[in-house]
Amino acid sequence: MPGLLAVLALVMGTVKVDRPAARPPAPRPSAVARITVPRPVARPPVVPRSKWLDTSSAREQPPPRYDDRVVAVFIHHTDSPNGYDCADTPRIIRDVYAGQTGAKDWDDIGYNFLVDRCGTIYEGRAGGADRPVTGAHTQGFNHRTAGIAAIGTFTAGSAVPKAMTDAIARLVAWKLGLAGVDPRGTVRLVSSNSLSRYSAGTAAVLATVSGHDAAFMTSCPGAALSDRIPEIRDLAARYQGR
Structure with missing residues (x-):
């Protein structure tokens, strides 16, 4: 028996030494986005x-470029005027596209989707709205995520149209539902760029529906829209039947 106990102690000691001390602590199972079976929601x-x-x-x-699935969504605003006629939305998106592909020299508009004040959803980046297109919307966290931009500027005190937040919630429910992801959960994502809030290679636990500022040093999507994100999460979860 003493010999057996010594062997067990040695094995336990070895396991303890080999455990990577620098790894971030795992989130509580109840808080982690569960990627299970698809949870169909009408597109x-x-x-x-x-x-x-x-x-x-x-x-x-x-x-x-494509990822295997979308497991998180980042909410943005376009930082453009709010008092537009929704008939002008296509022109506004063209202006966003021109700015990103011109001065910024991007190959396409960065957002996967854009939503106007009337609740109309527009396809942004090329590749297919139904597919997990790799965007260029959140530095360090473009893989396995979708970027949704609310057209307007939503700093503190700004009105955020209900039609807009309802449409965003429906879009979130559909995109995350394709991978069975709960909009109220969290997900572990690995930063690919040290210009984000997390150095490259760092695993970050983020809400499955987050504002741009959760992953990048920015005031986007604005305080007013950020305040509505919890409501968007809950409504998207209801659309999923949760």
Whole structure:
């Protein structure tokens, strides 16, 4: 028996030494986004990019890149005027596209989707609204995520239209439902870029529905819209039947 106890002590000591001390603590199981079976939600109407993009001035771009699934969503605002007529939304998106592919020299608009004040959802980045397109919306966390931009500026005190937040919630419910992800949960994502809030290679536990500022040093999506994110999470979960 003494010999057996000594062997067991040695094994336990070895396991303890080999455990990686630098690994971030695992979140509570109840808080982690559970990627299980798809949770089908009716796809909301999405206006295709062909309805806003002027093909004669569109930038030549490489083929779209894809991830295996979308497990989180980042909410943004476009930091543009709020008092627009929704009939002008295609022009506004073209302006966003021109700014990102012009001065910023991106190959396409960064957001996967854009939502206007009337609750109309527009396809943003090329590759297919139904597919897990890799965007360019959240530095360090573009993989396995979708970027949804609310068209307008939503700093503190700004009105956030209910039609807009309802449409965002429906879009979130649908995109995360494809991977069976609970909009109220959290997910572990690994930063790919040290310009984010987390150095490259760092695993961060983030809400499955987060504001841009959760992962990047920015005031986006604005305090007013940030205050509505908990409501968006809860409504998206209800749309999923949770």
